[in-house]
Amino acid sequence: MGRLIAFILGGAALALYTPQWFLGQEQYTQYEDWWKGILVDGWYEKVFKQGPGVFAGLALILLAIRGKD
Numbered sequence: 798m799g800r801l802i803a804f805i806l807g808g809a810a811l812a813l814y815t816p817q818w819f820l821g822q823e824q825y826t827q828y829e830d831w832w833k834g835i836l837v838d839g840w841y842e843k844v845f846k847q848g849p850g851v852f853a854g855l856a857l858i859l860l861a862i863r864g865k866d
Contacts, residue, residue: 803860809852
């Protein structure tokens, strides 16, 4: 179960990191505006600026713990 959660967290981290690499500037601006419209004030910065690192870190910790089994 820990590995499954680790892969889900890692996938969430990638889903939040990669759009800025593959979208053009205009598309990324539209993407950002879309998310800012959905999320409540202040949550955009928490989810997109800090969230991917937290998700990736938790995924690595879970894989390290469950990898010993």
